[in-house]
Structure formats: structure tokens, C-alpha cells
Amino acid sequence: MEPWLQLAGRLHPIAAHLPIGLFILLAVIELAGAFPGGPRLTAQQRSWILSLGFLGAATTASFGWLLAGSGDYDDTILERHRWLGVGFAATTAVLYFLRHRPGAYAAGLTVSVALLGFAGHAGGTLTHGESYLSLSTVAAASPAPTRVEDTRLFDDIIHPILQQRCVSCHGASKSQGDLRYDTREFLVQGGKSGLSFKPGDAHGSLLIKRAHLPLEAKQHMPPKGKPQLTEDELTLLEWWIDVGAPFDVRVSAIEVPPLILERLAARLGWVREPTPDRAVVLAAAAALEQRLGVLLRPLTQDGPWLAANARVKLTAFGDAELAALAPIAPALYWLDLGETGVTDAGLGALAAMKNLRRLQLDRTAITGTGLRALSGLSHLETLNLHGTRLTDADLSALESLPRLRSLYLWQTQVSAEAAARLGQKQTDHRRIARWRTEMAALEAKIRAETFRANLGTDTESRPPSPPAPTTARSP
Numbered sequence: 001m002e003p004w005l006q007l008a009g010r011l012h013p014i015a016a017h018l019p020i021g022l023f024i025l026l027a028v029i030e031l032a033g034a035f036p037g038g039p040r041l042t043a044q045q046r047s048w049i050l051s052l053g054f055l056g057a058a059t060t061a062s063f064g065w066l067l068a069g070s071g072d073y074d075d076t077i078l079e080r081h082r083w084l085g086v087g088f089a090a091t092t093a094v095l096y097f098l099r100h101r102p103g104a105y106a107a108g109l110t111v112s113v114a115l116l117g118f119a120g121h122a123g124g125t126l127t128h129g130e131s132y133l134s135l136s137t138v139a140a141a142s143p144a145p146t147r148v149e150d151t152r153l154f155d156d157i158i159h160p161i162l163q164q165r166c167v168s169c170h171g172a173s174k175s176q177g178d179l180r181y182d183t184r185e186f187l188v189q190g191g192k193s194g195l196s197f198k199p200g201d202a203h204g205s206l207l208i209k210r211a212h213l214p215l216e217a218k219q220h221m222p223p224k225g226k227p228q229l230t231e232d233e234l235t236l237l238e239w240w241i242d243v244g245a246p247f248d249v250r251v252s253a254i255e256v257p258p259l260i261l262e263r264l265a266a267r268l269g270w271v272r273e274p275t276p277d278r279a280v281v282l283a284a285a286a287a288l289e290q291r292l293g294v295l296l297r298p299l300t301q302d303g304p305w306l307a308a309n310a311r312v313k314l315t316a317f318g319d320a321e322l323a324a325l326a327p328i329a330p331a332l333y334w335l336d337l338g339e340t341g342v343t344d345a346g347l348g349a350l351a352a353m354k355n356l357r358r359l360q361l362d363r364t365a366i367t368g369t370g371l372r373a374l375s376g377l378s379h380l381e382t383l384n385l386h387g388t389r390l391t392d393a394d395l396s397a398l399e400s401l402p403r404l405r406s407l408y409l410w411q412t413q414v415s416a417e418a419a420a421r422l423g424q425k426q427t428d429h430r431r432i433a434r435w436r437t438e439m440a441a442l443e444a445k446i447r448a449e450t451f452r453a454n455l456g457t458d459t460e461s462r463p464p465s466p467p468a469p470t471t472a473r474s475p
């Protein structure tokens, strides 16, 4: 289609408002005029409004016709909207000729406004979906639960994802592949190829397989050009299927890996801790430096984040001193407690240090019991436990740290196997595998776009070699 025709088509929703406004106004004035003392239109004013209204309606209808050819709309509703709209435009022309015959004119105007209402509703349904006028969808937009225990896994997390990404084509108004995701009942009915999810087996599930197909693939879901599932949404769908695709459980009733928990929280928009105020933090830090003799340094020029070094005080810094850091607890980013006198009993103070990224506890007397105080440190990335008395069993306390990536265990009793087991749990292998696939595809694209000249000299005479295996090391 010519670009200007496409543009005209897109103007349809805007153009539609002129006849809508005019005819509603006309109907209201005529109705009010039926009462004593109501407004009276002159014949000339009426003719003008009707002519303008007809022009507007005819233009809108033709724009709409253009738009219908260009979009991916639900066929049934589109046809309904099309003919209601054309019907309305036609009645406006008829009205013009009936304007001198009051009875017929009143009846015509009633029909015309009714058609207008139905056409408008069908149009709204086309663009916003079947349930745009239902209270339940408005209510569903109200704030989601704010505590893990209250979250219903299917209703609050999984179904909204499907609603948002899939139901426009797999719902009441359109059920591509005979598949509907708008209710649980339809979900478990499956589509043309049967059930689209296999409880317990995400990767064997059609829904997931199709989402993982390359974007260009015909069967990729949602089809190219439509809003896609985000990485997090896909991860949550996979997890839901892997845990058996339950419909009636609350999140609190199942074991949720920390990585998933973090994504759930992000999805539900759970309140983040407010950022501490720099001026307040720096004032408190200066006072504490004086009192405790530790080093407290801002990490950036304008943020409130602090690096704290208590190691300089060695064992003169103990549990009481750690507790004294409370006023700056949320501002601590790095905390070095290595070689200090802190013990398990004092580590409870760490719970308030929600923003810690790096924590050093090396060569202290702490044990696995104390480590449990770290469980809420959801940003902790680096933890140094070198030279402590930790054993394999103690590592379980670290499984709840979703961001932990570097763990120092030199000179502890932790075995390599136990460390590797923790590593397995801390790593989202599925994501990494997906990224590797994406990377391989990108590398292939780069190769395809790279110019190579072969001059027959030593190094260039070999045919282009495949990319080096990732395990190869340079000598």
C-alpha cells in the first residue's frame, strides 16, 4: 500500500472522534429540544451539522477500510466493526434527506446513534481486547501482593504473563492453532497439537520450545513483530512448568530458588529499599570513624555508598563495634571485617546491611551458625571466608544469596566437591546455555559479514578457520 494511504488508515481512530462528537451533540440537542424551553436548532443549523457529520463519517469509514487491510485484527470483530461503521455512515446520509420529516428523522437519529455506539464498542474491542470494558480487568491492574506468602503462583505470576503476551491471539476473540490461554480451563485443553505444556518438563513443552525458536522461525511465539517474552518471563514460565505447572499453590508452599525469588520480586515490583541520603550518611560516618577508629570512605563522588575497613583495628574491633555501625548500615557497600574479633553472636548486625556487595570475614572466629545472618543480603556478590573454620555443611547457609558469584575458601575445611555443588545451585545454567546459543548465532553473523582477502601468503592461505573452541587456552 502507498505510504500516504497507510498514513490515512492510521488516522482512522482520530478521525472517528469528529462524527462521534457531532452526532452525540446533535442527539442531545434534539432530545432536549423536545422539552418545553429546550434548545431549538434552525433548519439551516441542522443541515450544517448533518452535512459535516456525514463528511466526517464517510472519511472515517474510508480510513478505516484502509486500516483494516494493513493490520492483524481479529476477523470476526473486524467485520462487525467494519459493517457497523459503514452502516452508521450510511444512516447519516439518509438522515440528511429525512431532516424535514420530524417522525422519521427522530427514528433515524436513534438508529444512527445506536449504530455509532455498537461500532465504537467493536472498535474498542479490536484495539484493546475483549475485556477492555470489564471491571475485572480494571481490578486486576490494582497493586499486586507485596509479600511472597500472599502470591498465587499461577494467578498472580504466570497467567498475567500469558495474558499479556499470548491472549491477543490465543483467547476468546481469536484462538490461533485452536489454542486458548485466557482461562485455566482452556489452558489445560491444549490446542491442535495437544497440551502446550508438560508438567515437570519445560523443555519438552511446546509452549517453551516455540518461544525458544529463532525469532525468524515461522513457528516462533509470539510471532516476530509482536511484543516478545522477556528473559525473566520466559524463565518464570519454564520454572512453573518444571515444578509441575501447579494452578492452586501460593509461592510460599513451594521451594523457590533464590534466583527465581529475585525475579518474582522484580516482576511484582516489590518495593526497593530507599537510597540512603548522602549528607546524613557522611556525617554519621565521620562520627563513627572518630569513635571506632575504622576507615569509612565514600565509594563515589555523589552516591551515599561506603567502603568500610575494620581490619585496621584487628581484634580491637568486635561485636559491639560492629553493632555500632547501625546508623550507616544501609549505606555500606563493601565491608572488611577480616582478622577482626567479630563472632557469630555479632553477625546479626549484618542483616541491616542490605546493600552489601562485598564482605570480608577471613581469619575470624565465625562458623556456619553465624553465616545464617547473611541470608537476606540479596546483593552480596563477593564473600571472603578464607582461614575460617567452615566445613562443607556450613555452605548451605549461602544458598539463599542470589547474587553470590565469588566465594573465597582457601584454608577452610570445605571440600572442592561441596564448593562445586554450591556453584551448581548458584548458576542459572539454562540462561547461560541460551546466551551461548545466542552468542554462537551472533558469531556466525559476524563471520558472514567479515571481509577476508586471500593473497595466498603463508598465514592467509588457509581457508577461514572455525572459531576457536572456548576451552582452548593460550600457552
Ligand code: HEC
Binding pocket: 072, 162, 165, 166, 167, 168, 169, 170, 176, 177, 178, 179, 190, 191, 192, 193, 194, 196, 206, 207, 210, 211, 218, 219, 221, 222, 223, 226, 229
Ligand atoms: C500475533 C498472534 C500470536 C501471538 C501473540 C501468539 N501466538 Fe501462538 N500462534 C499463533 C498462530 C497464528 C498459531 C498457529 C500457527 C502455528 O501453529 O504456528 C499459533 C500457534 C501456537 C501454538 C501451537 C498450538 C498447537 O497446538 O499447535 C503454541 C503452543 C503457541 N502458539 C504458543 C504461544 C504462546 C506461548 C504465546 C505467548 C507467549 C503465543 N503463542 C502468542 C499466533 C500467535
